[in-house]
Amino acid sequence: MTISDDKLKTWADYLLNYSLGGVQKDDVIMIKGEHITWPLMSVLQDMVFAAGGIADVNIVAPDNDRGKVWGASIARHGTEEQIARVPEWHEQRYNAMTKYIEILGAEDPALSAGQPEQTAMAVMRADEEFKRIRLAKPWVLTLYPTQGFADLEGMTLEEYADVIVSASMQDPRELDRVEQQIYDVMDRSNSIRIQTRHPEDGRTLELTMNIAERGVIKCTGKRNFPDGEVFTSPNSSTVEGEIFVDLPVYNSGTTVQGIYLNFESGRITRYSAQSGQETLQKIIETDDGSHRLGEVALGMNAGIETVLKHPLFVEKVGGTLHIAIGASYPECYVANEGTDEGKAALDRMLAEGKLNRSAQHVDIVTDFRDGGAGIGVWLDDVQLAVKDGIWIVT
Numbered sequence: 001m002t003i004s005d006d007k008l009k010t011w012a013d014y015l016l017n018y019s020l021g022g023v024q025k026d027d028v029i030m031i032k033g034e035h036i037t038w039p040l041m042s043v044l045q046d047m048v049f050a051a052g053g054i055a056d057v058n059i060v061a062p063d064n065d066r067g068k069v070w071g072a073s074i075a076r077h078g079t080e081e082q083i084a085r086v087p088e089w090h091e092q093r094y095n096a097m098t099k100y101i102e103i104l105g106a107e108d109p110a111l112s113a114g115q116p117e118q119t120a121m122a123v124m125r126a127d128e129e130f131k132r133i134r135l136a137k138p139w140v141l142t143l144y145p146t147q148g149f150a151d152l153e154g155m156t157l158e159e160y161a162d163v164i165v166s167a168s169m170q171d172p173r174e175l176d177r178v179e180q181q182i183y184d185v186m187d188r189s190n191s192i193r194i195q196t197r198h199p200e201d202g203r204t205l206e207l208t209m210n211i212a213e214r215g216v217i218k219c220t221g222k223r224n225f226p227d228g229e230v231f232t233s234p235n236s237s238t239v240e241g242e243i244f245v246d247l248p249v250y251n252s253g254t255t256v257q258g259i260y261l262n263f264e265s266g267r268i269t270r271y272s273a274q275s276g277q278e279t280l281q282k283i284i285e286t287d288d289g290s291h292r293l294g295e296v297a298l299g300m301n302a303g304i305e306t307v308l309k310h311p312l313f314v315e316k317v318g319g320t321l322h323i324a325i326g327a328s329y330p331e332c333y334v335a336n337e338g339t340d341e342g343k344a345a346l347d348r349m350l351a352e353g354k355l356n357r358s359a360q361h362v363d364i365v366t367d368f369r370d371g372g373a374g375i376g377v378w379l380d381d382v383q384l385a386v387k388d389g390i391w392i393v394t
Helices: 005-019 035-050 072-077 088-096 117-135 147-153 157-168 174-178 180-187 277-284 340-351
Strands: 028-034 054-060 099-104 139-143 191-197 204-210 217-219 229-232 240-245 249-251 254-264 267-275 293-299 320-326 361-367 374-379 382-387 390-393
Touching: 005 035, 005 139, 005 157, 028 035, 028 088, 035 054, 035 099, 054 088, 072 117, 088 117, 117 277, 147 157, 174 180, 174 217, 180 229, 180 382, 180 390, 191 240, 240 361, 249 361, 254 277, 267 277, 277 320, 293 361, 320 374
Parallel strands: 028 054, 028 099, 099 139
Antiparallel strands: 191 204, 191 374, 204 240, 217 229, 229 293, 240 254, 249 254, 254 267, 293 320, 320 361, 374 382, 382 390
């Protein structure tokens, strides 16, 4: 598979000059990914240097899912004490960068699968602080097509690459118009109610949560690329009820599908998966925050019709809804989390149970298009519907 230089340059230009707002002379831009994503990494670093900035190219080990502080090897052969000994230079490197680009795409996803539960959780906890550092700075994620990920989808590399690259060539600015109606309704709503159907017994399940006084975000390629969602973080302690999540999601080398969750007073009290149960358990049992909800969002990209397992794509499909197990997004609570006032407000809302912190933030997706498990979504008393591949107000 070869992606033309023109397409790589268009892709890189969107990431640097649209998503990150350009390159300044004092920028240190971390470009992180496995060596198999090198064609796009190479074009990005050339553009950064040509614009006068510094490109910090961070090549990720093939057994390290998402380039955490450690890969699978230490989880399999080391101890929790070893995992806690993160080298000082790692923190210095993350603090030194001003912007961040992560290129997802694995050569062999199986290398990070099947890690021991306790040490895998310890790696997640050790990585949490570095995730906070990068999320506090301008950042963007994109997905590069690889044979390993194509195999997970049951597609040829050429078929898979066509889906990924075609979506990544679309001008993201059109999403701003498409998402405006849903943004306006969600922004003035106090609650969201979600109904899904459990396929095993046909029961209608209902999940409710309070979203009052939360910031609502239109996603138009500034953080994920390609993009297309409207999201917020709910009042964590108000999530109540049940939900069935039908679309497959890839996580840590495993496909998880057919997820059932039961929430009581904001906490997941019962859960199951038709496939990937062990992986789901590792996610939820990571820490206290991974028993709570950090996000609710509506997929708004009508141009992504092929449902892929990778969360960067499946959560953007128009007519889907996703929730995230784990951490809330601070920008939904305060205008600037980097200030003393912002930090104090976040700490206060954490203590009040409104905000959630966790080493996990795992998006899981329900399909509300024809044939999916989704039945209906209401923002306060306003019912939404799916038309022409996007959510609309009925």
